[in-house]
Amino acid sequence: MTQANDEIREVLRKAYQIEVDGYTFYSMAAEQADKPAVQELFDKLARDEVQHKAYLKSVMGSYEDKGIEAFNLHLRDPDLKSFTATIFTDAFKQQARGADFELGVLSIGMTLESNAIKYFSGAAQHSLEAEVKAFYEFLADWEREHLEALRMLYGGVREDFWQEGGFSPF
Numbered sequence: 001m002t003q004a005n006d007e008i009r010e011v012l013r014k015a016y017q018i019e020v021d022g023y024t025f026y027s028m029a030a031e032q033a034d035k036p037a038v039q040e041l042f043d044k045l046a047r048d049e050v051q052h053k054a055y056l057k058s059v060m061g062s063y064e065d066k067g068i069e070a071f072n073l074h075l076r077d078p079d080l081k082s083f084t085a086t087i088f089t090d091a092f093k094q095q096a097r098g099a100d101f102e103l104g105v106l107s108i109g110m111t112l113e114s115n116a117i118k119y120f121s122g123a124a125q126h127s128l129e130a131e132v133k134a135f136y137e138f139l140a141d142w143e144r145e146h147l148e149a150l151r152m153l154y155g156g157v158r159e160d161f162w163q164e165g166g167f168s169p170f
Contacts, residue, residue: 008132011123012063015139016056018116022146023049025112029105038102041153045109045146052142059135071131106154113147116140 023046030042062070117140124136 004128007126008063009060011120011136012056012060014119016053016060018112018119018143019049019053019056022046022109022112022116023053025108029109032101033105042105048146068129068131071129071135103154103157106150106157110147110150110154113143113150116143117147 026042026046026049030039030046033039033042059070120136120140120143124133124140127133127136
């Protein structure tokens with residue numbers, strides 16, 4: 001077991017924990033939401049984190065069996081863009097209009113996703129193996145997809161929140 005192997009395992013463990021944390025947060029937000037479209041959105045985010053956990057668990061197992069080959073491009077989940085298409089709904093924007101709970105959850109979610117991107121981007125910069133570096137960049141892109149979806153939602157809800165709160169125009 002080399003130092004590099006230990007570092008790779010640690011990044012994979014951290015990646016898995018990031019998904020556990022995201023699932024926990026979005027599940028709690030779904031339970032606390034009182035509007036159906038808002039519950040559905042946070043539930044979708046939680047379910048997506050469950051899929052990410054399963055994917056990472058399979059990569060972890062594959063790494064133990066195959067080593068660096070586990071990080072080859074052809075083994076990755078191919079569809080990063082489908083998530084954004086399903087998350088941005090008119091019903092969410094309508095039901096979250098002027099709502100501070102939804103705005104707060106979106107803001108915290110963006111912080112979680114931003115932190116994950118920074119972590120994986122940093123791991124990629126420090127990786128010596130090209131396959132592993134590319135995999136970490138993939139994980140950062142994965143989290144970036146969530147971040148961009150949350151930013152779109154946050155922007156729409158924030159404008160309505162400010163307008164209804166009498167903070168517009170500025």
